[in-house]
Amino acid sequence: MAAPRTHHIRKPVPTRRSLLTGIAAAGALGAVGCSRVAEASGSGGGDPLGRLRAQGVVRLGIAGEIPFGYIDKDGKLTGEAPELARVVFKRLGVDRVQPVPTEFGSLIPGLNSQQFDVVSAGMYITPDRCQQVVFADPDYQMLDSFIVRKGNPLDVHDYRDVVRNKAKLATGTGYAEIQYAVGAGYKQSDLLIVPDQVAGLNAVEAGRVDVFAGTALTVREVVKKSAKAEATKPFTPLVNGQPHVDGGAFAFRRTDTALRDAFNAELKKLRASDELFRILRPFGFTRAEMTDMTAKELCRG
Template sequence: MSFKTSTMRAGALSAAALLVLTACGDNGDENGEEPDDANGAAEENGDADAGEDNGAEDDADAGGGGEALTISLFGEEPYSWIDEETGEPTGATIAVAEEIFGERMGYDVQIEEEPNWDNLIPGLGAGHWDVVSAGMSINSDRCAEAAFGEPELVYTTAFLVEEGNPAGVETFEDLLDADLDVVALSGAVESGWMNDVGVDHDTVDSAADGVDFVEGGRADVFALTAISLEAMAGDIDGLEVTDSFAHELSVGAHAFRLDEQDLVDEFNEHLAELMDSGEYLDLVSEFGFTEDEMPPSGLTAQELCEEDPEELTEQYLDD
Protein backbone atom coordinates (compact mmCIF):
# COMPACT_ATOMS: atom_id res chain seq x y z
CA MET A 1 0.00 0.00 0.00
CA SER A 2 1.36 3.38 -0.97
CA PHE A 3 0.06 5.40 1.97
CA LYS A 4 -1.94 5.48 5.15
CA THR A 5 -4.43 8.19 5.98
CA SER A 6 -2.44 10.51 8.16
CA THR A 7 -3.21 12.81 11.05
CA MET A 8 -1.01 15.55 9.65
CA ARG A 9 -3.81 18.01 8.90
CA ALA A 10 -2.67 21.54 9.25
CA GLY A 11 -5.08 23.66 11.29
CA ALA A 12 -8.03 24.59 9.14
CA LEU A 13 -7.51 28.09 7.84
CA SER A 14 -10.16 30.74 7.88
CA ALA A 15 -12.12 31.27 4.70
CA ALA A 16 -11.68 34.98 5.30
CA ALA A 17 -8.51 34.79 3.19
CA LEU A 18 -10.61 34.31 0.11
CA LEU A 19 -13.24 36.85 1.06
CA VAL A 20 -10.54 39.53 1.32
CA LEU A 21 -10.42 39.47 -2.47
CA THR A 22 -13.75 41.22 -2.78
CA ALA A 23 -12.70 43.94 -0.37
CA CYS A 24 -9.33 44.54 -1.96
CA GLY A 25 -10.85 45.71 -5.21
CA ASP A 26 -12.46 48.82 -3.61
CA ASN A 27 -9.97 51.60 -2.99
CA GLY A 28 -12.49 54.39 -2.76
CA ASP A 29 -15.11 55.46 -0.26
CA GLU A 30 -18.45 53.75 0.29
CA ASN A 31 -19.89 55.41 -2.83
CA GLY A 32 -17.16 53.94 -5.02
CA GLU A 33 -15.34 57.27 -5.60
CA GLU A 34 -11.55 57.35 -5.59
CA PRO A 35 -9.68 59.77 -3.31
CA ASP A 36 -8.28 62.83 -5.06
CA ASP A 37 -4.67 61.87 -4.36
CA ALA A 38 -5.26 58.46 -5.88
CA ASN A 39 -6.60 60.07 -9.05
CA GLY A 40 -3.61 62.35 -9.19
CA ALA A 41 -1.18 59.47 -8.80
CA ALA A 42 -2.94 57.54 -11.52
CA GLU A 43 -2.73 60.48 -13.92
CA GLU A 44 0.90 61.16 -13.07
CA ASN A 45 1.94 57.56 -13.69
CA GLY A 46 -0.42 56.86 -16.57
CA ASP A 47 2.09 57.28 -19.39
CA ALA A 48 4.67 55.06 -17.76
CA ASP A 49 2.13 52.33 -16.99
CA ALA A 50 0.80 52.38 -20.53
CA GLY A 51 4.19 51.48 -21.93
CA GLU A 52 4.74 48.49 -19.66
CA ASP A 53 3.68 44.89 -20.06
CA ASN A 54 0.39 44.67 -18.17
CA GLY A 55 0.53 40.93 -17.63
CA ALA A 56 1.23 41.18 -13.90
CA GLU A 57 -1.57 43.72 -13.48
CA ASP A 58 -3.98 41.42 -15.34
CA ASP A 59 -3.01 38.51 -13.10
CA ALA A 60 -3.66 40.55 -9.97
CA ASP A 61 -7.01 41.83 -11.24
CA ALA A 62 -8.19 38.44 -12.47
CA GLY A 63 -6.95 36.22 -9.69
CA GLY A 64 -5.69 36.06 -6.17
CA GLY A 65 -3.01 38.72 -6.20
CA GLY A 66 -1.03 36.66 -3.70
CA GLU A 67 -3.95 36.12 -1.32
CA ALA A 68 -4.11 32.76 0.46
CA LEU A 69 -6.41 30.07 -0.89
CA THR A 70 -6.86 26.95 1.23
CA ILE A 71 -7.41 23.66 -0.56
CA SER A 72 -8.44 20.42 1.14
CA LEU A 73 -7.36 17.07 -0.23
CA PHE A 74 -8.37 13.53 0.68
CA GLY A 75 -5.94 10.63 0.87
CA GLU A 76 -6.87 8.66 -2.23
CA GLU A 77 -4.42 7.88 -4.99
CA PRO A 78 -4.14 8.93 -7.75
CA TYR A 79 -6.35 11.98 -7.16
CA SER A 80 -4.89 13.70 -4.11
CA TRP A 81 -2.82 12.54 -1.17
CA ILE A 82 0.18 13.32 1.01
CA ASP A 83 3.36 11.62 -0.19
CA GLU A 84 4.77 9.61 2.71
CA GLU A 85 8.40 10.16 1.74
CA THR A 86 8.30 13.89 1.05
CA GLY A 87 5.36 14.93 3.20
CA GLU A 88 4.14 17.00 0.24
CA PRO A 89 0.67 17.01 -1.34
CA THR A 90 0.52 15.33 -4.73
CA GLY A 91 -1.89 13.75 -7.19
CA ALA A 92 -3.71 14.55 -10.40
CA THR A 93 -6.23 17.00 -8.94
CA ILE A 94 -3.53 18.71 -6.90
CA ALA A 95 -1.43 19.23 -10.04
CA VAL A 96 -4.44 20.87 -11.70
CA ALA A 97 -5.24 22.98 -8.63
CA GLU A 98 -1.69 24.25 -8.30
CA GLU A 99 -1.53 25.11 -12.00
CA ILE A 100 -4.83 26.99 -12.09
CA PHE A 101 -5.07 28.59 -8.66
CA GLY A 102 -1.38 29.16 -8.16
CA GLU A 103 0.27 29.70 -11.54
CA ARG A 104 -2.65 31.17 -13.49
CA MET A 105 -4.79 32.90 -10.88
CA GLY A 106 -2.02 34.09 -8.60
CA TYR A 107 -3.16 32.68 -5.25
CA ASP A 108 -0.87 31.60 -2.45
CA VAL A 109 -2.10 28.00 -2.45
CA GLN A 110 -2.14 26.30 0.95
CA ILE A 111 -3.05 22.61 1.03
CA GLU A 112 -4.17 20.46 3.94
CA GLU A 113 -5.49 16.93 4.29
CA GLU A 114 -8.92 15.99 5.58
CA PRO A 115 -8.73 12.29 6.51
CA ASN A 116 -12.51 11.74 6.61
CA TRP A 117 -14.36 11.91 3.29
CA ASP A 118 -17.63 12.82 4.98
CA ASN A 119 -16.05 16.00 6.37
CA LEU A 120 -14.99 17.47 3.03
CA ILE A 121 -18.20 19.26 2.06
CA PRO A 122 -19.24 20.23 5.61
CA GLY A 123 -15.76 21.70 6.14
CA LEU A 124 -16.12 23.60 2.89
CA GLY A 125 -19.45 25.06 3.94
CA ALA A 126 -18.07 25.96 7.37
CA GLY A 127 -15.23 27.93 5.79
CA HIS A 128 -12.41 25.64 6.92
CA TRP A 129 -11.14 25.62 3.33
CA ASP A 130 -12.00 27.35 0.08
CA VAL A 131 -11.80 24.46 -2.37
CA VAL A 132 -11.95 20.66 -2.24
CA SER A 133 -9.50 19.00 -4.62
CA ALA A 134 -10.29 15.31 -4.29
CA GLY A 135 -11.83 14.16 -7.55
CA MET A 136 -15.29 14.41 -6.00
CA SER A 137 -18.09 13.17 -8.27
CA ILE A 138 -20.81 15.66 -9.11
CA ASN A 139 -24.34 14.66 -8.12
CA SER A 140 -27.53 16.41 -7.10
CA ASP A 141 -27.12 15.79 -3.37
CA ARG A 142 -23.67 17.34 -3.32
CA CYS A 143 -24.75 20.20 -5.58
CA ALA A 144 -27.21 21.26 -2.88
CA GLU A 145 -24.27 21.89 -0.55
CA ALA A 146 -21.40 22.90 -2.85
CA ALA A 147 -20.71 24.52 -6.20
CA PHE A 148 -18.74 22.45 -8.69
CA GLY A 149 -16.33 23.37 -11.43
CA GLU A 150 -16.86 21.88 -14.86
CA PRO A 151 -16.26 18.12 -15.37
CA GLU A 152 -12.68 16.95 -15.30
CA LEU A 153 -12.35 13.16 -14.95
CA VAL A 154 -14.70 10.27 -15.66
CA TYR A 155 -14.57 7.37 -13.21
CA THR A 156 -15.43 3.70 -13.37
CA THR A 157 -15.85 1.31 -10.44
CA ALA A 158 -14.06 -1.87 -9.44
CA PHE A 159 -13.86 -4.24 -6.48
CA LEU A 160 -10.87 -5.21 -4.39
CA VAL A 161 -11.24 -8.92 -3.69
CA GLU A 162 -9.27 -12.05 -2.90
CA GLU A 163 -6.96 -13.08 -5.73
CA GLY A 164 -8.85 -15.10 -8.31
CA ASN A 165 -12.15 -13.44 -7.38
CA PRO A 166 -13.59 -16.73 -6.06
CA ALA A 167 -17.13 -15.34 -5.78
CA GLY A 168 -17.02 -14.02 -9.35
CA VAL A 169 -18.40 -10.59 -8.48
CA GLU A 170 -18.12 -8.02 -11.27
CA THR A 171 -21.02 -5.60 -10.68
CA PHE A 172 -23.15 -4.36 -7.79
CA GLU A 173 -25.94 -6.70 -8.86
CA ASP A 174 -23.57 -9.65 -8.41
CA LEU A 175 -23.21 -8.71 -4.75
CA LEU A 176 -26.93 -9.18 -4.09
CA ASP A 177 -26.73 -12.96 -4.24
CA ALA A 178 -23.24 -13.31 -2.79
CA ASP A 179 -22.75 -13.99 0.89
CA LEU A 180 -19.90 -11.52 1.25
CA ASP A 181 -18.85 -8.78 3.62
CA VAL A 182 -18.74 -5.61 1.54
CA VAL A 183 -17.37 -2.18 2.44
CA ALA A 184 -17.37 1.19 0.68
CA LEU A 185 -16.13 4.65 1.48
CA SER A 186 -18.59 6.53 3.69
CA GLY A 187 -20.36 9.20 1.66
CA ALA A 188 -18.89 8.00 -1.64
CA VAL A 189 -20.99 7.35 -4.73
CA GLU A 190 -20.31 3.61 -4.52
CA SER A 191 -22.06 3.44 -1.16
CA GLY A 192 -25.03 5.34 -2.57
CA TRP A 193 -25.25 3.09 -5.58
CA MET A 194 -25.22 -0.02 -3.42
CA ASN A 195 -27.99 1.45 -1.30
CA ASP A 196 -30.01 1.97 -4.49
CA VAL A 197 -29.38 -1.60 -5.66
CA GLY A 198 -30.06 -3.03 -2.21
CA VAL A 199 -26.59 -4.34 -1.41
CA ASP A 200 -25.97 -4.71 2.32
CA HIS A 201 -22.61 -3.14 3.16
CA ASP A 202 -20.59 -1.31 5.78
CA THR A 203 -18.61 1.89 5.34
CA VAL A 204 -15.11 3.06 6.19
CA ASP A 205 -13.81 6.60 6.67
CA SER A 206 -10.82 6.39 4.33
CA ALA A 207 -9.73 4.62 1.17
CA ALA A 208 -6.74 3.19 3.03
CA ASP A 209 -9.07 1.67 5.62
CA GLY A 210 -11.03 -0.08 2.90
CA VAL A 211 -7.88 -1.65 1.51
CA ASP A 212 -6.82 -2.66 5.02
CA PHE A 213 -10.18 -4.32 5.66
CA VAL A 214 -9.83 -6.61 2.65
CA GLU A 215 -6.13 -7.23 3.16
CA GLY A 216 -6.72 -8.08 6.82
CA GLY A 217 -9.70 -10.36 6.15
CA ARG A 218 -12.30 -8.13 7.79
CA ALA A 219 -14.11 -7.67 4.46
CA ASP A 220 -14.40 -9.65 1.24
CA VAL A 221 -15.02 -6.74 -1.10
CA PHE A 222 -14.08 -3.06 -1.15
CA ALA A 223 -15.88 -1.00 -3.81
CA LEU A 224 -14.11 2.13 -5.07
CA THR A 225 -13.08 3.85 -8.28
CA ALA A 226 -11.07 1.46 -10.42
CA ILE A 227 -8.07 3.71 -10.93
CA SER A 228 -7.77 4.26 -7.16
CA LEU A 229 -7.81 0.56 -6.39
CA GLU A 230 -5.18 -0.12 -9.03
CA ALA A 231 -2.95 2.63 -7.65
CA MET A 232 -3.39 1.71 -4.01
CA ALA A 233 -3.74 -2.07 -4.01
CA GLY A 234 -2.97 -3.42 -7.46
CA ASP A 235 0.34 -4.92 -6.32
CA ILE A 236 -0.74 -6.40 -2.98
CA ASP A 237 -0.06 -10.14 -2.84
CA GLY A 238 -3.18 -12.23 -2.49
CA LEU A 239 -5.55 -9.50 -3.67
CA GLU A 240 -7.02 -8.61 -7.02
CA VAL A 241 -8.76 -5.62 -8.57
CA THR A 242 -11.68 -6.70 -10.74
CA ASP A 243 -12.32 -5.36 -14.22
CA SER A 244 -13.85 -1.90 -14.09
CA PHE A 245 -17.49 -1.20 -14.86
CA ALA A 246 -19.67 1.88 -15.20
CA HIS A 247 -22.74 1.57 -13.02
CA GLU A 248 -23.64 5.19 -13.65
CA LEU A 249 -21.97 8.19 -15.24
CA SER A 250 -19.57 9.45 -12.56
CA VAL A 251 -17.55 12.59 -13.20
CA GLY A 252 -15.23 14.32 -10.77
CA ALA A 253 -14.48 18.01 -10.37
CA HIS A 254 -13.26 20.62 -7.92
CA ALA A 255 -15.80 21.72 -5.31
CA PHE A 256 -16.32 25.28 -4.01
CA ARG A 257 -18.54 27.06 -1.52
CA LEU A 258 -21.98 27.95 -2.86
CA ASP A 259 -21.35 31.68 -2.44
CA GLU A 260 -18.15 31.72 -4.50
CA GLN A 261 -19.55 31.62 -8.03
CA ASP A 262 -17.08 34.25 -9.27
CA LEU A 263 -14.22 32.00 -8.20
CA VAL A 264 -15.88 29.03 -9.91
CA ASP A 265 -16.36 30.98 -13.12
CA GLU A 266 -12.75 32.11 -13.28
CA PHE A 267 -11.52 28.61 -12.47
CA ASN A 268 -13.69 27.24 -15.28
CA GLU A 269 -12.18 29.68 -17.77
CA HIS A 270 -8.68 28.44 -17.03
CA LEU A 271 -9.84 24.82 -16.94
CA ALA A 272 -11.33 25.20 -20.43
CA GLU A 273 -8.03 26.58 -21.69
CA LEU A 274 -6.16 23.60 -20.24
CA MET A 275 -8.63 21.15 -21.72
CA ASP A 276 -8.63 22.76 -25.17
CA SER A 277 -4.84 22.94 -25.37
CA GLY A 278 -4.26 19.39 -24.16
CA GLU A 279 -2.31 20.63 -21.15
CA TYR A 280 -4.86 19.15 -18.77
CA LEU A 281 -4.17 15.63 -20.00
CA ASP A 282 -0.45 16.33 -19.74
CA LEU A 283 -0.86 17.24 -16.07
CA VAL A 284 -2.96 14.24 -15.06
CA SER A 285 -1.28 11.61 -17.26
CA GLU A 286 1.65 11.56 -14.84
CA PHE A 287 -0.76 9.95 -12.37
CA GLY A 288 -2.14 7.30 -14.72
CA PHE A 289 -5.08 9.10 -16.31
CA THR A 290 -5.56 8.76 -20.06
CA GLU A 291 -7.81 10.07 -22.80
CA ASP A 292 -10.34 7.44 -21.71
CA GLU A 293 -10.89 9.33 -18.43
CA MET A 294 -11.56 12.68 -20.09
CA PRO A 295 -15.21 13.85 -19.83
CA PRO A 296 -17.56 13.51 -22.81
CA SER A 297 -17.69 16.55 -25.05
CA GLY A 298 -20.50 18.90 -24.11
CA LEU A 299 -21.14 17.47 -20.64
CA THR A 300 -21.58 20.19 -18.00
CA ALA A 301 -21.65 20.38 -14.23
CA GLN A 302 -25.17 21.80 -14.43
CA GLU A 303 -26.38 18.66 -16.23
CA LEU A 304 -24.82 16.44 -13.59
CA CYS A 305 -26.42 18.52 -10.84
CA GLU A 306 -29.90 18.77 -12.31
CA GLU A 307 -30.65 15.98 -14.76
CA ASP A 308 -31.60 12.36 -14.23
CA PRO A 309 -28.47 10.20 -13.79
CA GLU A 310 -29.92 7.29 -15.77
CA GLU A 311 -30.70 9.53 -18.72
CA LEU A 312 -27.21 11.05 -18.61
CA THR A 313 -25.71 7.56 -18.49
CA GLU A 314 -27.68 6.55 -21.56
CA GLN A 315 -26.78 9.77 -23.36
CA TYR A 316 -23.07 9.81 -22.67
CA LEU A 317 -22.05 6.23 -21.92
CA ASP A 318 -24.38 3.98 -23.88
CA ASP A 319 -24.10 5.72 -27.26
Protein backbone atom coordinates (compact mmCIF):
# COMPACT_ATOMS: atom_id res chain seq x y z
CA MET A 1 0.00 0.00 0.00
CA ALA A 2 -0.21 0.81 -1.27
CA ALA A 3 -1.98 0.90 -0.04
CA PRO A 4 0.95 4.65 -0.50
CA ARG A 5 1.45 5.31 -1.30
CA THR A 6 0.72 3.56 -0.50
CA HIS A 7 0.97 4.01 0.07
CA HIS A 8 0.78 6.09 1.10
CA ILE A 9 -1.45 10.16 0.47
CA ARG A 10 -2.10 10.62 3.59
CA LYS A 11 -1.76 13.99 4.48
CA PRO A 12 -0.45 12.47 7.61
CA VAL A 13 2.56 10.35 6.78
CA PRO A 14 1.91 6.76 5.92
CA THR A 15 3.35 4.38 3.45
CA ARG A 16 2.94 1.47 1.36
CA ARG A 17 2.15 -2.04 1.78
CA SER A 18 5.68 -2.99 1.19
CA LEU A 19 7.38 -6.33 0.96
CA LEU A 20 10.26 -4.81 2.85
CA THR A 21 9.01 -2.74 5.72
CA GLY A 22 11.96 -2.70 8.01
CA ILE A 23 10.81 -0.73 11.00
CA ALA A 24 12.39 -2.11 14.12
CA ALA A 25 10.20 -2.71 17.12
CA ALA A 26 11.13 -4.90 20.04
CA GLY A 27 11.62 -8.60 20.45
CA ALA A 28 10.06 -11.12 18.12
CA LEU A 29 7.89 -8.50 16.47
CA GLY A 30 11.00 -6.70 15.31
CA ALA A 31 10.36 -5.56 11.74
CA VAL A 32 7.14 -5.44 9.83
CA GLY A 33 7.23 -7.95 6.99
CA CYS A 34 10.53 -9.39 8.23
CA SER A 35 10.41 -10.85 11.73
CA ARG A 36 8.48 -13.98 12.51
CA VAL A 37 6.29 -14.96 15.41
CA ALA A 38 5.41 -18.40 16.64
CA GLU A 39 2.51 -20.24 15.06
CA ALA A 40 -0.58 -19.69 17.18
CA SER A 41 -3.44 -22.10 17.59
CA GLY A 42 -6.45 -21.29 15.44
CA SER A 43 -8.67 -22.00 18.40
CA GLY A 44 -6.92 -19.54 20.73
CA GLY A 45 -7.96 -16.05 21.70
CA GLY A 46 -11.30 -16.83 23.34
CA ASP A 47 -14.24 -15.15 21.59
CA PRO A 48 -12.91 -11.94 19.98
CA LEU A 49 -16.14 -11.25 18.09
CA GLY A 50 -18.20 -11.64 21.26
CA ARG A 51 -15.87 -9.22 23.01
CA LEU A 52 -16.22 -6.65 20.22
CA ARG A 53 -20.00 -7.01 20.24
CA ALA A 54 -20.05 -6.43 23.99
CA GLN A 55 -17.86 -3.35 23.63
CA GLY A 56 -19.88 -2.07 20.69
CA VAL A 57 -16.73 -0.81 18.97
CA VAL A 58 -13.83 -2.17 16.94
CA ARG A 59 -10.52 -0.32 16.91
CA LEU A 60 -9.00 0.04 13.44
CA GLY A 61 -5.28 0.49 12.90
CA ILE A 62 -4.83 2.95 10.02
CA ALA A 63 -1.77 4.58 8.48
CA GLY A 64 -3.14 7.90 7.25
CA GLU A 65 -2.88 6.86 3.63
CA ILE A 66 -5.33 8.05 1.01
CA PRO A 67 -7.34 6.25 -0.33
CA PHE A 68 -6.82 3.26 1.95
CA GLY A 69 -7.48 4.60 5.45
CA TYR A 70 -7.14 8.16 6.71
CA ILE A 71 -8.69 11.07 8.59
CA ASP A 72 -10.11 13.63 6.15
CA LYS A 73 -9.95 17.43 6.40
CA ASP A 74 -13.16 17.43 8.43
CA GLY A 75 -11.72 15.02 10.99
CA LYS A 76 -13.75 12.05 9.76
CA LEU A 77 -12.37 8.52 9.44
CA THR A 78 -12.70 7.35 5.85
CA GLY A 79 -10.93 5.43 3.10
CA GLU A 80 -11.73 2.18 1.36
CA ALA A 81 -10.75 -0.02 4.29
CA PRO A 82 -12.56 1.88 7.10
CA GLU A 83 -15.71 2.21 4.97
CA LEU A 84 -15.61 -1.51 4.25
CA ALA A 85 -14.99 -2.18 7.96
CA ARG A 86 -18.07 -0.17 8.90
CA VAL A 87 -20.25 -2.34 6.68
CA VAL A 88 -18.73 -5.70 7.64
CA PHE A 89 -18.60 -5.11 11.38
CA LYS A 90 -22.13 -3.69 11.37
CA ARG A 91 -23.25 -6.98 9.85
CA LEU A 92 -21.29 -8.80 12.55
CA GLY A 93 -23.07 -6.88 15.30
CA VAL A 94 -20.43 -4.25 16.06
CA ASP A 95 -21.94 -0.82 15.54
CA ARG A 96 -18.97 1.53 15.76
CA VAL A 97 -15.43 1.76 14.38
CA GLN A 98 -12.70 3.77 16.08
CA PRO A 99 -9.52 4.83 14.26
CA VAL A 100 -6.10 4.35 15.82
CA PRO A 101 -3.62 6.18 13.56
CA THR A 102 -0.02 4.98 13.43
CA GLU A 103 2.85 4.79 10.95
CA PHE A 104 2.56 2.05 8.37
CA GLY A 105 5.59 0.21 9.73
CA SER A 106 4.00 0.10 13.19
CA LEU A 107 0.74 -1.53 12.11
CA ILE A 108 1.67 -5.16 12.72
CA PRO A 109 3.54 -4.52 15.99
CA GLY A 110 0.61 -2.36 17.14
CA LEU A 111 -1.89 -5.07 16.26
CA ASN A 112 0.05 -7.77 18.06
CA SER A 113 0.53 -5.58 21.14
CA GLN A 114 -3.27 -5.03 21.21
CA GLN A 115 -3.22 -1.31 20.49
CA PHE A 116 -6.08 -1.99 18.08
CA ASP A 117 -8.20 -4.96 16.99
CA VAL A 118 -7.58 -5.13 13.25
CA VAL A 119 -5.34 -3.54 10.64
CA SER A 120 -7.63 -1.58 8.31
CA ALA A 121 -5.10 -0.01 5.97
CA GLY A 122 -5.26 -1.94 2.68
CA MET A 123 -2.07 -3.81 3.66
CA TYR A 124 -0.52 -6.04 1.01
CA ILE A 125 -0.48 -9.75 1.84
CA THR A 126 3.08 -11.11 1.76
CA PRO A 127 4.54 -14.44 2.94
CA ASP A 128 6.59 -12.73 5.66
CA ARG A 129 3.58 -10.89 7.02
CA CYS A 130 1.59 -14.10 6.99
CA GLN A 131 4.00 -15.41 9.63
CA GLN A 132 3.00 -12.55 11.94
CA VAL A 133 -0.74 -12.05 11.36
CA VAL A 134 -3.68 -13.77 9.69
CA PHE A 135 -5.20 -12.00 6.71
CA ALA A 136 -8.72 -11.87 5.42
CA ASP A 137 -9.02 -12.53 1.70
CA PRO A 138 -7.98 -9.45 -0.30
CA ASP A 139 -10.64 -6.86 -0.98
CA TYR A 140 -8.66 -5.47 -3.92
CA GLN A 141 -5.72 -6.25 -6.18
CA MET A 142 -3.22 -3.73 -7.47
CA LEU A 143 -0.71 -3.21 -10.26
CA ASP A 144 2.10 -0.65 -10.35
CA SER A 145 2.41 2.56 -12.32
CA PHE A 146 4.91 5.41 -12.72
CA ILE A 147 4.68 9.15 -12.41
CA VAL A 148 6.69 10.65 -15.27
CA ARG A 149 6.94 14.04 -16.94
CA LYS A 150 4.33 14.79 -19.60
CA GLY A 151 4.97 12.80 -22.73
CA ASN A 152 7.07 10.21 -20.86
CA PRO A 153 10.32 11.48 -22.44
CA LEU A 154 12.40 8.47 -21.31
CA ASP A 155 9.75 6.00 -22.56
CA VAL A 156 9.62 3.97 -19.33
CA HIS A 157 6.82 1.48 -18.84
CA ASP A 158 8.24 -0.99 -16.30
CA TYR A 159 11.24 -1.39 -14.00
CA ARG A 160 13.40 -2.94 -16.72
CA ASP A 161 12.92 0.22 -18.79
CA VAL A 162 14.03 2.32 -15.82
CA VAL A 163 17.25 0.30 -15.56
CA ARG A 164 17.81 0.18 -19.32
CA ASN A 165 17.34 3.92 -19.76
CA LYS A 166 19.31 4.85 -16.62
CA ALA A 167 16.36 6.83 -15.29
CA LYS A 168 16.55 8.38 -11.83
CA LEU A 169 13.93 6.58 -9.73
CA ALA A 170 12.08 7.49 -6.55
CA THR A 171 9.55 5.57 -4.51
CA GLY A 172 7.98 5.76 -1.06
CA THR A 173 9.20 4.75 2.37
CA GLY A 174 8.60 1.05 2.87
CA TYR A 175 6.93 0.60 -0.52
CA ALA A 176 6.90 -2.83 -2.18
CA GLU A 177 8.18 -0.99 -5.24
CA ILE A 178 11.63 -0.85 -3.64
CA GLN A 179 11.97 -4.61 -3.96
CA TYR A 180 10.51 -4.65 -7.45
CA ALA A 181 13.01 -2.07 -8.69
CA VAL A 182 15.98 -3.78 -7.04
CA GLY A 183 14.82 -7.12 -8.42
CA ALA A 184 14.90 -5.62 -11.92
CA GLY A 185 18.51 -4.54 -11.40
CA TYR A 186 18.18 -1.01 -10.04
CA LYS A 187 20.83 -0.21 -7.46
CA GLN A 188 19.11 0.34 -4.12
CA SER A 189 21.60 2.99 -3.04
CA ASP A 190 20.58 5.04 -6.10
CA LEU A 191 16.89 5.06 -5.14
CA LEU A 192 15.46 8.29 -3.80
CA ILE A 193 13.11 7.42 -0.95
CA VAL A 194 10.38 9.99 -0.29
CA PRO A 195 7.47 9.97 2.21
CA ASP A 196 4.65 9.32 -0.25
CA GLN A 197 3.28 9.80 -3.76
CA VAL A 198 2.68 13.51 -3.26
CA ALA A 199 6.38 14.00 -2.53
CA GLY A 200 7.10 11.73 -5.51
CA LEU A 201 5.01 13.91 -7.80
CA ASN A 202 6.83 16.99 -6.54
CA ALA A 203 10.19 15.34 -7.20
CA VAL A 204 9.23 14.48 -10.79
CA GLU A 205 7.78 17.93 -11.48
CA ALA A 206 10.93 19.59 -10.10
CA GLY A 207 13.20 17.38 -12.20
CA ARG A 208 14.93 15.81 -9.20
CA VAL A 209 13.95 12.37 -10.51
CA ASP A 210 12.66 11.01 -13.81
CA VAL A 211 10.24 8.47 -12.38
CA PHE A 212 8.26 7.82 -9.21
CA ALA A 213 7.02 4.25 -8.69
CA GLY A 214 3.80 3.56 -6.79
CA THR A 215 0.52 1.72 -7.03
CA ALA A 216 -1.61 2.30 -10.09
CA LEU A 217 -4.41 3.76 -7.98
CA THR A 218 -2.39 6.26 -5.96
CA VAL A 219 -0.38 7.34 -8.99
CA ARG A 220 -3.37 8.00 -11.22
CA GLU A 221 -5.12 9.93 -8.45
CA VAL A 222 -2.18 12.16 -7.54
CA VAL A 223 -1.41 13.29 -11.11
CA LYS A 224 -4.97 14.37 -11.90
CA LYS A 225 -4.29 18.05 -11.27
CA SER A 226 -0.70 18.13 -12.46
CA ALA A 227 0.17 20.17 -15.54
CA LYS A 228 3.69 18.73 -15.70
CA ALA A 229 3.33 15.02 -14.98
CA GLU A 230 1.29 12.00 -16.01
CA ALA A 231 0.78 8.37 -15.01
CA THR A 232 1.98 5.50 -17.14
CA LYS A 233 -0.26 2.57 -17.99
CA PRO A 234 -0.51 0.08 -15.07
CA PHE A 235 1.84 -2.88 -15.34
CA THR A 236 2.57 -6.10 -13.49
CA PRO A 237 5.93 -6.13 -11.70
CA LEU A 238 8.12 -9.22 -11.73
CA VAL A 239 9.21 -11.13 -8.63
CA ASN A 240 11.90 -13.75 -9.25
CA GLY A 241 11.17 -13.35 -12.93
CA GLN A 242 7.47 -14.09 -12.60
CA PRO A 243 4.56 -11.62 -12.89
CA HIS A 244 3.28 -10.66 -9.46
CA VAL A 245 -0.05 -9.05 -8.58
CA ASP A 246 -0.46 -7.68 -5.06
CA GLY A 247 -3.61 -7.91 -2.98
CA GLY A 248 -4.55 -5.73 -0.01
CA ALA A 249 -6.52 -6.99 2.96
CA PHE A 250 -7.46 -6.65 6.62
CA ALA A 251 -5.04 -8.23 9.11
CA PHE A 252 -5.91 -9.90 12.42
CA ARG A 253 -3.92 -11.34 15.31
CA ARG A 254 -2.99 -14.97 14.78
CA THR A 255 -5.15 -15.96 17.75
CA ASP A 256 -8.18 -14.29 16.14
CA THR A 257 -8.78 -16.71 13.26
CA ALA A 258 -12.46 -17.05 14.21
CA LEU A 259 -12.89 -13.30 13.87
CA ARG A 260 -11.04 -13.38 10.53
CA ASP A 261 -13.30 -16.20 9.33
CA ALA A 262 -16.45 -14.28 10.29
CA PHE A 263 -15.09 -11.23 8.47
CA ASN A 264 -14.31 -13.34 5.40
CA ALA A 265 -17.83 -14.76 5.30
CA GLU A 266 -19.34 -11.27 5.13
CA LEU A 267 -16.73 -10.11 2.63
CA LYS A 268 -17.66 -13.01 0.37
CA LYS A 269 -21.31 -11.94 0.46
CA LEU A 270 -20.39 -8.34 -0.37
CA ARG A 271 -18.30 -9.49 -3.32
CA ALA A 272 -21.09 -11.74 -4.64
CA SER A 273 -23.67 -8.93 -4.45
CA ASP A 274 -21.26 -6.39 -5.99
CA GLU A 275 -21.62 -4.17 -2.91
CA LEU A 276 -17.87 -4.47 -2.36
CA PHE A 277 -17.22 -2.61 -5.60
CA ARG A 278 -19.81 0.02 -4.73
CA ILE A 279 -18.00 0.66 -1.44
CA LEU A 280 -14.55 0.92 -3.03
CA ARG A 281 -15.47 2.83 -6.20
CA PRO A 282 -15.72 6.31 -4.56
CA PHE A 283 -12.05 5.97 -3.60
CA GLY A 284 -10.86 5.55 -7.17
CA PHE A 285 -11.00 1.77 -7.47
CA THR A 286 -12.08 0.32 -10.81
CA ARG A 287 -13.27 -3.09 -11.92
CA ALA A 288 -9.64 -3.86 -12.73
CA GLU A 289 -8.85 -3.70 -9.01
CA MET A 290 -11.50 -6.25 -8.02
CA THR A 291 -10.17 -9.74 -7.34
CA ASP A 292 -11.09 -13.27 -6.39
CA MET A 293 -7.59 -14.07 -5.12
CA THR A 294 -7.34 -15.62 -1.66
CA ALA A 295 -5.09 -14.88 1.28
CA LYS A 296 -3.91 -18.50 1.17
CA GLU A 297 -2.46 -18.19 -2.32
CA LEU A 298 -0.87 -14.80 -1.63
CA CYS A 299 0.70 -16.12 1.58
CA ARG A 300 2.44 -18.78 -0.53
CA GLY A 301 4.12 -16.00 -2.50
